[in-house]
Amino acid sequence: MRVLMAACTATRRCGALAANPARHFACACHGPRSAMPLPRAGSVPAPLATPARRTWHVAGRPASVPRAMSGGAAGPDGTSFVACYVTVPSQDVAEKIAGPLLEQRLAACVNIIPGVQSMYWWQGKVEKDAELLLMIKTRASLVDKLTEAVVALHPYDVCEVISVPITGGNPPYLTWVADSTSAGAAQ
Known part of the structure; x- marks a missing residue:
């Protein structure tokens, strides 16, 4: 395990290593997730930035998001x-x-x-x-x-x-x- 930890370039900034070395290799600095670039502050990831990829309800939320999970109305009269x-x-x-x-x-x-x-x-x-x-x-x-x-x-x-x-x-x-x-x- 020492060899694997030494090979990780993220060990100095990885909180998972400090908190629990056994869970370190399940964290975000390993695996396919680390290959995806993080969006810059204030930017929107490409899939969300392209309107053609999303179908929107008239209520202003993606059609795939249930009403009760969109932060929208949950009350009997549409009250949020x-x-x-x-x-x-x-x-x-x-x-x-x-x-x-x-x-x-x-x-x-x-x-x-x-x-x-x-x-x-x-x-x-x-x-x-x-x-x-x-x-x-x-x-x-x-x-x-x-x-x-x-x-x-x-x-x-x-x-x-x-x-x-x-x-x-x-x-x-x-x-x-x-x-x-x-x-x-x-x-």
Whole structure:
């Protein structure tokens, strides 16, 4: 095995070798995948760049991608949903933010998850803090209003508010999210 590892030109940059030498040869630096060039930042791989190769639905997704996996509508009325993530410094701040989001119907549910360790760049150096994570389920159409509300209530100079599409889920739960946030969407 030492001979094979020495022959690999990628061992110095391959995380698989450091993490688990036995799995190193299944990683991306070996086999046919390494022969494929990676796209430059901002470029699109050739198969996706050629419109003739894809059949597109009117909803703006490839016909081969199921609706529930495209980040599109999963609700009964075509409503799209997201999970928003917000980090906070304390339980008090978490509740101070969660309460108004629920009262204003900008969120159907806010999970307050303790025990998060955050490491991040701030003012030129790496910081480390104990935080809590809010996982907020809502409609995609409410993200801007939700973000404004969080920023107004949050103590950080630059607070994290990010959202990711919910691409599927339990239909009764998604119906409940839609019903719970319908008043927020009407505002």
